[in-house]
Amino acid sequence: MPNSFPPAVDVDVSSDLEALSQNAAHRVRSIIERTLVDQDLFALALAGGRTPRRLYELLAEDALPWNQIHLFWGDERLVPHNHPKSNVRLVRDTLLNATDVPEENVHPMPVSDPPETAATAYANTLHHAFADRPHTFDLALFGMGTDGHTASLFPEHDPSPTDSKWVRAVSAPPRHDIAQRLTCTLPVFNAARHGLVLVSGAEKRKTVEAALGNRDDSLPITRLRPRNQLVWLLDEEASPSRNRSSP
DSSP, rough: OOOOOTTTSSEEEEESSSHHHHHHHHHHHHHHHHTTTSSSSEEEEOOOOOHHHHHHHHHHHHHOOOOGEEEESSEEEEEOSTTTTTTHHHHHTGGGGGSOOOOGGOOOOOOSSSSHHHHHHHHHHHHHTTTTTSSOOOOEEEETTTTOOOTTTTTTOOOOOTTSSSSEEEEEESSSSEEEEEEEEOOOOOTSSSSEEEEEEGHHHHIIIIISSSSOSSSSSGGGOOOOOOEEEEGGOOTTTTTTTOO
């Protein structure tokens, strides 16, 4: 398949969501294995939404060293953890309930405190976890909305790579169903070693083209700059390079 993206952007297009998920699972496994050669613990930041669901199911089938893997969340809606829209529930249903991840390795965002208190508490969790290392997450997983948001960093908020806070309480724009949210900020994400952006579906193709083809820096997704590598994993429906004559 021809690649219409600039050579500076690392993009991998799969045939469909299943192939994308298999590709992502392989990459996650590989990064974990390589990283744990040189260090004892691995910090993984998880994304919400529909696209990573299959990835989490595939990771649950792997014999990964879960006792060495710590799980964090890039953002969360301020709803109970058993709520259908909770990112924690997504991960519990697909991954945690099927694996032996130690409970002390799971670091969900707090949702019962007032938003600003919860944001401060999770920032403290991250500062404590990463106090003795030069980076934050070893790998962060990202999704992307049709508006170009990632995590809960929305275009209307004009997120800054020099934000003074590690976690913010934000209110999503009215087009989103649950307003109150917590999100890690760009300094946290950009201090990660690796990032994977998972995007699936034809409805996101124009935004992918704006982000990767036109480099529209008004889109929060274009402001991600992990230290080592950022890879976009697309399916054909989301890829601007898809053959338009295909049915």
